[in-house]
Amino acid sequence: MKFRINYEVKGTLAFLSHLEMMRLWQRAILRSGLPVAWSNGFNPRPKLSLGPARGVGIEGCSEYFDVECKAKVDPEELVKKLNDILPEGIFILAVREIPQSGKMLEAIIDEAVYKVTFPQGVPADAKEKAAAFLKEKTAPFIRKSPKGSKEVDLRAFVNGIEIKEDGIYLSLKTSPAGSIRVTELLTVFGYWDIIKDIRIQRLGLFVTVGTKRFTP
Amino acid sequence: MxxxxxxxxxxxxxxxxxxxxxxxxxxxxxxxxxxxxDVQMVMAFPDLYEVGMSHLGLRILYEVVNQAADFAMERVMAPGPDLEALLRAEDTPLFSLETNRAVGDFDILGFSIQYELSATNILNILDLSGLPLRAAQRDHTHAIVIGGGPCVYNPEPFAPFFDVLLIGEGEEAILEFLALYKEMRPGESDVHRAAFLEAVAKIQGFYVPALYREENGAVVALKDAPAVVKKRYIKDLNQAxxxxxxxxxxxxxxxxxxxxxxxxxCLRGCRFCQAGMIYRPRREKTVDxxxxxxxxxxxxxxxxELGLLSLSTLDYSHIxxxxxxxxxxxxxxxxxxxxPSLRMDAFSVELAKEVQKVRKGTLTLAPEAGSQRLRNVINKNISETDIIDTAVAAFRNGFHSLKFYLMIGLPFEEKEDIEGIKDLITKVKRAAGKGLNLSISIGTFVPKAQTPFQYCGQEMGETVEAKQRDLKSWAKTQKGVRLSYHDFKTSFLEAVIARGDRHVADLIERAFYLGARLDGWSEYFRYDLWLHAIEETGIDAKKYATRWLSPDQNLPWDHISCGVSKAFLQKEYEKAAAALTTPHCAEDACAACGIGCRKAGEKP
Structure with missing residues (x-):
C-alpha cells in the first residue's frame, strides 16, 4: 500500500534541510511502528519519497511525502501513529492512499505558492516593483554557490505575483529541471537582507493537468 | 527572581x-x-553540535538531571564561526537549545571536557555568555561554572576558569551538587557563594580550585579542603x-x-591509555x-543502527x-x-560477521605499535601472529577493507619500531593475498596524566614529522595501502595541556583572545595564533610537552586521585622501560593497581 501524506512544518524546524527532513521522516516512521517497506541493497532504507525541497527557513503549510507499507494500514491510524511521535512543529494534516504505480511527487508538482510577510507590513513600493518585474520578458540573476556562479532567469519561473494587505503572494514554477528561491526574488526587489525578520511560508504545492490545477 | x-x-x-x-x-x-x-543548569559541550550530541556522557547527565523534578538541564554547544560572528556583531548572548534563553542567566553552567583542544571553546562559550572568564572575577550575580570529564584528571590548565571541577562520574555527584545549590542559594550574596563553594569542596570528587594553591610544583589545599580529591564512580551500572x-x-x-x-x-591496562586507568574498576551491565x-x-x-559502546567492547563477558x-x-x-574496534582473535571475526549481517562496514584493528618489543613496552598484549591471523580471517570472511590504528612517538621507541610498522603491514598483505585494502591511521603519542606514561616527554616535532614523512613515502609504494596521520601541531598542544600546570591557563586565555577557536578542526585550527600566544605569555610550552618527569618529583596533578595508586603507575613505567608486560585483569592474578575491586593477588 502506498500513502500520500500531507503535513505542515512550523517554527524553527523550518530551518532543516531537505536531507535532514528525509532522515527525520525515516526515523519517525520507524518509531511509529508502521509496517513500512524497505529498499533492497547494501544499505536498506524505509521506502519513502519527499516532495520538492523547501528553502531553508521557509515554513511549509501543506507539504507532502509518499510512503510505502508492506501490510494493510488504516489511514486514520497512520495519521494518529505519526502525530504521536513527531517533534513539536511538525504535524500530519491528512493522508490518502495512492496507486502503487503513480509518479513521484517531485515529477508531478509544477507549482509552489508562497506568502511573504514583513514585520512592519508590506513595503509601500511592492506593487510598483511587482508590476515592473512582471512586465519584463527576462530577469537575469547571478546565483552564487560554493561551486561558482551561474545566471538564472527569474522571470521564467514566476507565474504570478499578488500584493495583498497581509503579504506578498508568489506563484512559482518548480520541476526537477529547476526552480528559483523566494529569497532570490526578494533580493531583486531589494527586500532580502535589508528588511529584518521577513517570514516566508510555502502555502501549497500544485499539479497542473491540462488547464486545471490540483493538489497532489 | x-x-x-x-x-x-x-x-x-x-x-x-x-x-x-x-x-x-x-x-x-x-x-x-x-x-x-528550582535550580536551572545549562550543560555546555565545548565543540560543535555534531560532536557534542555524539557524546553519551552528556546524554546521561541530561537524563539524570531532567528526571529530577526540582532541577532542569538545558544544552548549549560551541557555535560555528558564522554564528559566533553574527552574535558578536549584534551584541547578542549565546543561547540554550531548549528554551533559547541566554546562557549567562542560568544558575549553573556546566562543561563536559573531553578533549584538551576544546579549551578555547570553553572560553568562547563563557565570553559569548557574558561571563568573566576567570572564577576570581565572578561574583554571586554570575552563574556557578563547573566542569568535568577525562581532561580534568589534570585540572590545572583549566582550574582558573572554573568555580568547581568534578573528578569522575557525574550521575550521583551532580544531584548532590544541585541539591546543595538549592539549599545554600549561592546566588544571594558573595558570602553565600563562598560558603557554598567551601561546602562543595567537602563532597567527595569535587575540586574547588580557589581553595588550593601551588607550592614547589605541587598543588596544596588551603583551609580544610581535602589534600587529595578522590574521584567519584558509581558502583552498579545496572542501577544507574x-x-x-x-x-x-x-x-x-x-x-x-x-x-x-x-x-x-577496561581490563587491558595499555600504558598510554588514560581511559584505561581513570575509568577503573571495570563494571559490566547484565545482558538483561x-x-x-x-x-x-x-x-x-x-x-x-545500534552501537555497542565500551573501551574494548569485545571484552564484555557475555558478548x-x-x-x-x-x-x-x-x-x-x-x-x-x-x-568500535575489533579484538584481535578468531572469535572476534566470527562475531563481527554476525554483527554486520545487515550492513557491512569496515573493521578496525588497533595493534598500536609495529614491533613486538614496543607492543610489550605499551603493554598491548597481542602477538604478531594474532594480528595477522585476525586480519586474514576478516579478509576471508568478506571484509575487504580493514583499518589499522598505529601510534608513533611512543616512549622508548627506536628506529626499528618504525620499520616494524612497515614489516607488519607487509606481512598482513602477504598473508591475505590480493584484494585487501588497508587504511592505516598513524596517531602521535600524547602523554597523559594518571597513566604509567605520565612521566614520559613527548617526542620532538621534527623527529615525529620525519617519521610521518618516512611512513607516508613508504606507503605510496605499497599497493592497496593508504596511510594518513594527524598534524603533529595539534598533538603537541594536546600534550602541553594534558601535562601542564596552572600557568598553561594563561596560554589558553591568550590564544583565545588572539582568536583561536575549534582547534580540533583542521579547517579552523590556527597554529600561528598559538605561537603568538606562546611568545606573548613567555610560557615555555615545549617544556610541558617534552619534559621527562621523575617518579619522585611532585606532579601538577598529584592532588587528584583516580583510584589507581602512584606506586602502580611507577611500577608500570619501570616495567615499560624494561619492555616487560603485565597480564590483564581477566587472566592471572590481580596486578594491585589500587582501585580495590579485589584483593591483591586474588584470582579473577
Missing part, C-alpha cells in the same frame, strides 16, 4: 551554514517546564540511569545511531539490562550471548549493530 533573556534565534538561522545545529526541538526532549525548576529515550538530532552527527553502554573500565536498554532505544528513537540475542531480535527489522 532571576531575569532570563529570551533570544530570538530564528533571526540568525537564515544566515548560518548548518542551522540544524541550533534549532533544538529534537525528538524526546523531556516534557517538563524547564523555566520552572541510562537514556532509554535518547534525543534524536535533526542534523547528522558524528555517531548518528543508538547506543548501548556495555561496561565501564542491555537487552532492555536496546528495546527501549530502538523503539523510542527510530535509529536503524556472545548479547550479540546473538540482539541480532536474532533485530536483523529482520533492518537494524544493524556496530562495534
Amino acid at each position: 532571576k531575569q532570563y533573556h529570551h533570544i530570538p534565534v530564528e533571526r540568525f538561522l537564515n544566515r548560518v551554514q548548518r542551522p540544524g545545529r541550533y534549532v533544538g526541538r529534537e525528538w524526546n526532549i523531556p516534557q517538563k517546564n524547564f523555566e520552572n525548576a 540511569v541510562f537514556p532509554q529515550k535518547p534525543l534524536v538530532p535533526h542534523t547528522s552527527i558524528i555517531h548518528d545511531r543508538g547506543v548501548l553502554e556495555l561496561f565501564r573500565g 539490562t542491555l537487552v532492555c536498554d536496546a528495546a527501549a532505544v530502538i523503539q523510542n528513537s527510530g535509529y536503524d 556472545d550471548t548479547l550479540v546473538h540475542t540482539l541480532t536474532e531480535q533485530y536483523s529482520d527489522q533492518g537494524i544493524s549493530l556496530s562495534l
Whole structure:
C-alpha cells in the first residue's frame, strides 16, 4: 500500500534541510511502528519519497511525502501513529492512499505558492516593483554557490505575483529541471537582507493537468 | 527572581551554514517546564553540535538531571564561526537549545571536557555568555561554572576558569551538587557563594580550585579542603540511569545511531591509555539490562543502527550471548549493530560477521605499535601472529577493507619500531593475498596524566614529522595501502595541556583572545595564533610537552586521585622501560593497581 501524506512544518524546524527532513521522516516512521517497506541493497532504507525541497527557513503549510507499507494500514491510524511521535512543529494534516504505480511527487508538482510577510507590513513600493518585474520578458540573476556562479532567469519561473494587505503572494514554477528561491526574488526587489525578520511560508504545492490545477 | 533573556534565534538561522545545529526541538526532549525548576543548569559541550550530541556522557547527565523534578538541564554547544560572528556583531548572548534563553542567566553552567583542544571553546562559550572568564572575577550575580570529564584528571590548565571541577562520574555527584545549590542559594550574596563553594569542596570528587594553591610544583589545599580529591564512580551500572529515550538530532552527527553502554573500565591496562586507568574498576551491565536498554532505544528513537559502546567492547563477558540475542531480535527489522574496534582473535571475526549481517562496514584493528618489543613496552598484549591471523580471517570472511590504528612517538621507541610498522603491514598483505585494502591511521603519542606514561616527554616535532614523512613515502609504494596521520601541531598542544600546570591557563586565555577557536578542526585550527600566544605569555610550552618527569618529583596533578595508586603507575613505567608486560585483569592474578575491586593477588 502506498500513502500520500500531507503535513505542515512550523517554527524553527523550518530551518532543516531537505536531507535532514528525509532522515527525520525515516526515523519517525520507524518509531511509529508502521509496517513500512524497505529498499533492497547494501544499505536498506524505509521506502519513502519527499516532495520538492523547501528553502531553508521557509515554513511549509501543506507539504507532502509518499510512503510505502508492506501490510494493510488504516489511514486514520497512520495519521494518529505519526502525530504521536513527531517533534513539536511538525504535524500530519491528512493522508490518502495512492496507486502503487503513480509518479513521484517531485515529477508531478509544477507549482509552489508562497506568502511573504514583513514585520512592519508590506513595503509601500511592492506593487510598483511587482508590476515592473512582471512586465519584463527576462530577469537575469547571478546565483552564487560554493561551486561558482551561474545566471538564472527569474522571470521564467514566476507565474504570478499578488500584493495583498497581509503579504506578498508568489506563484512559482518548480520541476526537477529547476526552480528559483523566494529569497532570490526578494533580493531583486531589494527586500532580502535589508528588511529584518521577513517570514516566508510555502502555502501549497500544485499539479497542473491540462488547464486545471490540483493538489497532489 | 532571576531575569532570563529570551533570544530570538530564528533571526540568525537564515544566515548560518548548518542551522540544524541550533534549532533544538529534537525528538524526546523531556516534557517538563524547564523555566520552572528550582535550580536551572545549562550543560555546555565545548565543540560543535555534531560532536557534542555524539557524546553519551552528556546524554546521561541530561537524563539524570531532567528526571529530577526540582532541577532542569538545558544544552548549549560551541557555535560555528558564522554564528559566533553574527552574535558578536549584534551584541547578542549565546543561547540554550531548549528554551533559547541566554546562557549567562542560568544558575549553573556546566562543561563536559573531553578533549584538551576544546579549551578555547570553553572560553568562547563563557565570553559569548557574558561571563568573566576567570572564577576570581565572578561574583554571586554570575552563574556557578563547573566542569568535568577525562581532561580534568589534570585540572590545572583549566582550574582558573572554573568555580568547581568534578573528578569522575557525574550521575550521583551532580544531584548532590544541585541539591546543595538549592539549599545554600549561592546566588544571594558573595558570602553565600563562598560558603557554598567551601561546602562543595567537602563532597567527595569535587575540586574547588580557589581553595588550593601551588607550592614547589605541587598543588596544596588551603583551609580544610581535602589534600587529595578522590574521584567519584558509581558502583552498579545496572542501577544507574541510562537514556532509554535518547534525543534524536535533526542534523547528522558524528555517531548518528543508538547506543548501548556495555561496561565501564577496561581490563587491558595499555600504558598510554588514560581511559584505561581513570575509568577503573571495570563494571559490566547484565545482558538483561542491555537487552532492555536496546528495546527501549530502538523503539523510542527510530535509529536503524545500534552501537555497542565500551573501551574494548569485545571484552564484555557475555558478548556472545548479547550479540546473538540482539541480532536474532533485530536483523529482520533492518537494524544493524556496530562495534568500535575489533579484538584481535578468531572469535572476534566470527562475531563481527554476525554483527554486520545487515550492513557491512569496515573493521578496525588497533595493534598500536609495529614491533613486538614496543607492543610489550605499551603493554598491548597481542602477538604478531594474532594480528595477522585476525586480519586474514576478516579478509576471508568478506571484509575487504580493514583499518589499522598505529601510534608513533611512543616512549622508548627506536628506529626499528618504525620499520616494524612497515614489516607488519607487509606481512598482513602477504598473508591475505590480493584484494585487501588497508587504511592505516598513524596517531602521535600524547602523554597523559594518571597513566604509567605520565612521566614520559613527548617526542620532538621534527623527529615525529620525519617519521610521518618516512611512513607516508613508504606507503605510496605499497599497493592497496593508504596511510594518513594527524598534524603533529595539534598533538603537541594536546600534550602541553594534558601535562601542564596552572600557568598553561594563561596560554589558553591568550590564544583565545588572539582568536583561536575549534582547534580540533583542521579547517579552523590556527597554529600561528598559538605561537603568538606562546611568545606573548613567555610560557615555555615545549617544556610541558617534552619534559621527562621523575617518579619522585611532585606532579601538577598529584592532588587528584583516580583510584589507581602512584606506586602502580611507577611500577608500570619501570616495567615499560624494561619492555616487560603485565597480564590483564581477566587472566592471572590481580596486578594491585589500587582501585580495590579485589584483593591483591586474588584470582579473577
